[in-house]
Amino acid sequence: MASIDTNEVLIDCQAVWKIFGDKAPAAMEAVAKRGLTKKQILQDYNCVVGVSDASLQVHRGEIFCIMGLSGSGKSTLIRLLNRLIAPSFGKVLVKGRDLSALDATELRQMRAQNIGMVFQSVALLPHRTVLENAAFGLEVQGIAKAERNRTAQAALEKVGLGDWLNRYPAELSGGMQQRVGLARAIASDPEIILMDEPFSALDPLIRRQLQDEFRQLTKELGKSAVFITHDLDEAIRIGDRIAIMKDGVIIQVGTAEEIVLNPADQYVADFVAGISRLHLIKAHSVMVPVADYQRQHPGGDIGTLARTTPEADIDELIGLTMQSDRDAIAVLDSGTVIGVVTARSLLAGVKGTTIGEQPAAA
Amino acid sequence: METAAFADTFDAWTDSALEWLGDNGEFLFDLVRTMLEGFHEGILWLLALPPFYVVAIVLAVAGWRLVGAWFGALTGTALVICALMGLWPETMSTLALVMTATSLALLVGLPIGVAAGFLPALDRLLEPALDLIQTLPPYIYLLPAIALLGYGPATALIATFVVAMPPAIRLTSLGIRMTPHEFIELGHAIGTTKWQMFFKIRLPFAMPSIMAGINQSLMMAFGMVVIAGIVGSGGLGETIYGAIRTLDIAKSIDAAIAIVVLTMVLDRITQSAARFGKGGTP
Ligand SMILES: Nc1ncnc2c1ncn2[C@@H]1O[C@H](COP(=O)(O)OP(=O)(O)O)[C@@H](O)[C@H]1O
Ligand SMILES: [Mg+2]
Numbered sequence: 001m002a003s004i005d006t007n008e009v010l011i012d013c014q015a016v017w018k019i020f021g022d023k024a025p026a027a028m029e030a031v032a033k034r035g036l037t038k039k040q041i042l043q044d045y046n047c048v049v050g051v052s053d054a055s056l057q058v059h060r061g062e063i064f065c066i067m068g069l070s071g072s073g074k075s076t077l078i079r080l081l082n083r084l085i086a087p088s089f090g091k092v093l094v095k096g097r098d099l100s101a102l103d104a105t106e107l108r109q110m111r112a113q114n115i116g117m118v119f120q121s122v123a124l125l126p127h128r129t130v131l132e133n134a135a136f137g138l139e140v141q142g143i144a145k146a147e148r149n150r151t152a153q154a155a156l157e158k159v160g161l162g163d164w165l166n167r168y169p170a171e172l173s174g175g176m177q178q179r180v181g182l183a184r185a186i187a188s189d190p191e192i193i194l195m196d197e198p199f200s201a202l203d204p205l206i207r208r209q210l211q212d213e214f215r216q217l218t219k220e221l222g223k224s225a226v227f228i229t230h231d232l233d234e235a236i237r238i239g240d241r242i243a244i245m246k247d248g249v250i251i252q253v254g255t256a257e258e259i260v261l262n263p264a265d266q267y268v269a270d271f272v273a274g275i276s277r278l279h280l281i282k283a284h285s286v287m288v289p290v291a292d293y294q295r296q297h298p299g300g301d302i303g304t305l306a307r308t309t310p311e312a313d314i315d316e317l318i319g320l321t322m323q324s325d326r327d328a329i330a331v332l333d334s335g336t337v338i339g340v341v342t343a344r345s346l347l348a349g350v351k352g353t354t355i356g357e358q359p360a361a362a
Numbered sequence: 363m364e365t366a367a368f369a370d371t372f373d374a375w376t377d378s379a380l381e382w383l384g385d386n387g388e389f390l391f392d393l394v395r396t397m398l399e400g401f402h403e404g405i406l407w408l409l410a411l412p413p414f415y416v417v418a419i420v421l422a423v424a425g426w427r428l429v430g431a432w433f434g435a436l437t438g439t440a441l442v443i444c445a446l447m448g449l450w451p452e453t454m455s456t457l458a459l460v461m462t463a464t465s466l467a468l469l470v471g472l473p474i475g476v477a478a479g480f481l482p483a484l485d486r487l488l489e490p491a492l493d494l495i496q497t498l499p500p501y502i503y504l505l506p507a508i509a510l511l512g513y514g515p516a517t518a519l520i521a522t523f524v525v526a527m528p529p530a531i532r533l534t535s536l537g538i539r540m541t542p543h544e545f546i547e548l549g550h551a552i553g554t555t556k557w558q559m560f561f562k563i564r565l566p567f568a569m570p571s572i573m574a575g576i577n578q579s580l581m582m583a584f585g586m587v588v589i590a591g592i593v594g595s596g597g598l599g600e601t602i603y604g605a606i607r608t609l610d611i612a613k614s615i616d617a618a619i620a621i622v623v624l625t626m627v628l629d630r631i632t633q634s635a636a637r638f639g640k641g642g643t644p
Binding site for chain 1: 544545547548550551552553554555558562563566
């Protein structure tokens with residue numbers, strides 16, 4: 001895999017709105033001028049706000065999850081990213097190109113070559129074999145049959161369906177069908193894959209398996225993905241970053257760790273309340289500065305503490321603490337001690353807070 | 363007295379209107395008749411070319427492949443019986459009439475159906491017209507046709523064409539409209555052109571409905587072709603009509619048997635072809 005520039009922004013979604021309804025343009029104008037609320041827009045204009053002022057950036061090689069309850073605007077937002085839905089206001093740039101400025105042919109090429117999509121309903125054509133389904137994107141691009149079949153077969157092998165080429169979708173289980181959907185998306189070798197709740201209809205065991213496979217495959221191929229889910233556990237397993245949506249608004253964007261440690265509001269806090277911190281929170285978030293440790297433990301020799309990396313999670317840290325006869329662990333980054341994890345900071349991490357947020361005394 | 367006078371006036375008007383049409387459109391109606399009869403005779407010539415057992419074998423094999431072994435055998439036997447009853451030329455003539463009228467109905471009906479599938483306004487406009495065509499007793503359509511085209515197969519063909527067209531339009535339009543939303547979305551997301559969207563996504567989903575429409579058109583055509591015996595269509599319809607007039611009940615029953623055989627064979631074969639066309643898993 002070639003090294004990839006993870007700073008490159010592939011999708012840049014700038015203050016995008018989508019209002020549904022006959023009077024959407026008037027409603028949009030009223031929002032811009034008078035800042036109406038969602039409820040007022042529904043009352044005054046009989047329009048539904050699907051997405052409200054959403055901004056996000058997806059970088060190359062990143063898996064970006066969008067999490068929210070049903071009806072929060074996730075499907076609308078992801079369809080704005082390939083212009084299956086045109087925004088009422090705001091801009092979407094893909095690879096630096098404003099989608100609204102593309103003509104029909106350019107937009108079609110952009111969708112065919114740069115942006116793959118996987119649907120919750122899978123949408124496999126029932127009268128085509130697995131291979132023909134996986135090759136569909138290439139067929140649409142006019143690629144010769146022998147070549148597109150070769151490419152599609154390779155894609156199917158990547159998702160573990162090399163033995164099922166000539167079966168029909170109805171002969172496959174739900175999980176396998178969704179794999180064909182993924183193979184169809186990656187066969188065209190797009191930089192970006194949009195996934196709208198692809199695993200939501202699957203049973204939990206298959207779902208877990210597909211989540212892990214999907215993450216691994218995406219990373220292996222160096223793809224970027226926008227992944228929609230209504231399940232925070234899934235978002236945490238899959239996503240490098242997570243956006244949380246509510247009523248069409250993105251209320252927080254960050255890594256799973258950031259969101260769990262610093263929920264933006266009560267809504268997010270309630271969501272993350274049930275999430276286990278053990279594998280989520282890392283040493284660099286719970287450690288205390290070396291100076292603080294030395295002040296509290298005069299004479300404590302940092303050099304003799306057990307050592308770990310900033311990426312060690314709470315589970316590992318607890319294990320290390322149990323094995324050690326000391327009650328603290330030194331966190332090293334390229335040979336330098338950058339902080340110390342104490343028993344107290346560990347406990348705070350398990351609770352999902354950091355020591356800095358604890359009442360000062362004690 | 364009063365009413366009879368009114369009826370006389372009305373009849374006189376109608377006559378002169380038709381006469382006027384006949385005179386002024388003579389060239390047009392002659393052309394239509396020549397084309398229809400030419401088409402019909404071409405197909406009839408093709409069907410009459412091979413001896414009867416070749417046609418019977420071909421249809422038996424089609425029945426066997428598409429429906430099943432027992433149906434294939436039954437088809438072959440039944441067709442041979444038609445020939446033994448001495449009705450083979452009439453049977454082929456009826457088959458040619460049905461095929462001519464149905465192909466014309468499909469040639470016009472399928473494109474209109476596709477257009478109506480895409481344009482809800484057109485569909486709403488056609489709906490009452492098709493309802494009317496299907497509500498009226500079918501032999502009504504023989505009247506204007508015989509006035510303008512005269513006694514003979516052309517009149518039978520036009521009337522059959524009118525009766526056979528509505529199901530093709532209706533079911534094609536329905537099929538085109540039935541494409542599931544998520545597949546339209548798939549087409550857009552994967553970057554299909556308008557033509558690809560039609561041929562690779564909409565049409566395959568519409569196919570079962572379109573095939574059902576073709577089957578129904580064919581069945582409507584069969585019914586009409588028999589009725590059209592009274593305007594000199596030729597074929598089994600005319601045989602039945604003639605036999606009834608001379609009270610030759612046995613002969614009319616023979617002809618009726620031949621019609622039943624032909625109808626059932628074509629119905630089952632096209633129905634199975636429709637399932638076959640759907641492809642996919644059995
Ligand atoms: N085509 C549409 N017309 C009108 N309202 C819509 C349409 N699509 C979505 N909505 C509304 O927009 C809101 C967001 O929907 P959606 O994006 O599907 O949410 P999610 O995918 O998070 O469940 C919902 O209130 C929904 O009813
Ligand atoms: Mg959705």
